[in-house]
Amino acid sequence: MEQHELLKFVCSLLDRLKVAYMVTGSQATIAYGEPRFTNDIDIVVDLTMASIGEFCDGFPEDDFYLSRPAAIEAVSQRSMFNVIHPSSGLKIDVIIPAATPYDRLRLARAQRVQVTDDFNALFTTPxxxxxxxxxxxxxxxxxxxxxxxxxxxxxxxxxxxxxxxxxxxxxxxxxxxxxxxxxxxxxx
Known part of the structure; x- marks a missing residue:
C-alpha cells in the first residue's frame, strides 16, 4: 500500500462514518508548501465512545495493527493512538482533538483538498x-x-x-x- 492509498482508505472510512476529521502534520504541510519525506499520516479525528467501535472495525486485523484499548483510552483522554499497516511500514497517528474553542474552530475550518485525480479529503487550513x-x-x-x-x-x-x-x-x-x-x- 502506498501512502496516498492509506490516506484515501482512512479518509474514505471517516467520510462514510460521518466523523469530523482533518489531515494535518506533514501531509498538510506538503499539500500547502514544499515537498518533503514523511512516513506517517497525522489526522485529527473527532471520535467519540459511540463512534470508536465502527472506526476500529474499519481496519481489518489481517492488514492493520490497531489496539482497541489504546484507541478507547485516547478517546477518553483526548490524546492519540496509532494504526499501523505492517506490510508497508506506514503509520497513521490518530489525534483526538482537545475540547477547546480553538480546536473546534480548526476542525470546522477544514477544507477539501484534491489529493489525486479521484480522491479529495478534508485538510486543516494552511x-x-x-x-x-x-x-x-x-x-x-x-x-x-x-x-x-x-x-x-x-x-x-x-x-x-x-x-x-x-x-x-x-x-x-x-x-x-x-x-x-x-x-x-x-x-x-
Missing amino acids: EDIILKKLDWHRMGGGDRHLRDIAGILKIRRDRLDFEYLIQHVNRMGLSELWHALQARVQGN
Missing part, C-alpha cells in the same frame, strides 16, 4: 498548520516546523488569511516567534 507548527516549535519541536512554515509562506503567501493568522498568533502568545520567523523568511 493558517492553522502555521499556528500549530509555531506552537510545536515553541514547545521544543525543532526547526523542522519553522522550515515547514517557511515553505507554506513561500508557496501560499498571497492566499493566506493574515487577519486570522495575526488574531490567533496574538491569542496563543506566539507574536515574538511569528515576527522572528517573518524576518527570517523575508531575509531569504
Whole structure:
C-alpha cells in the first residue's frame, strides 16, 4: 500500500462514518508548501465512545495493527493512538482533538483538498498548520516546523488569511516567534 492509498482508505472510512476529521502534520504541510519525506499520516479525528467501535472495525486485523484499548483510552483522554499497516511500514497517528474553542474552530475550518485525480479529503487550513507548527516549535519541536512554515509562506503567501493568522498568533502568545520567523523568511 502506498501512502496516498492509506490516506484515501482512512479518509474514505471517516467520510462514510460521518466523523469530523482533518489531515494535518506533514501531509498538510506538503499539500500547502514544499515537498518533503514523511512516513506517517497525522489526522485529527473527532471520535467519540459511540463512534470508536465502527472506526476500529474499519481496519481489518489481517492488514492493520490497531489496539482497541489504546484507541478507547485516547478517546477518553483526548490524546492519540496509532494504526499501523505492517506490510508497508506506514503509520497513521490518530489525534483526538482537545475540547477547546480553538480546536473546534480548526476542525470546522477544514477544507477539501484534491489529493489525486479521484480522491479529495478534508485538510486543516494552511493558517492553522502555521499556528500549530509555531506552537510545536515553541514547545521544543525543532526547526523542522519553522522550515515547514517557511515553505507554506513561500508557496501560499498571497492566499493566506493574515487577519486570522495575526488574531490567533496574538491569542496563543506566539507574536515574538511569528515576527522572528517573518524576518527570517523575508531575509531569504
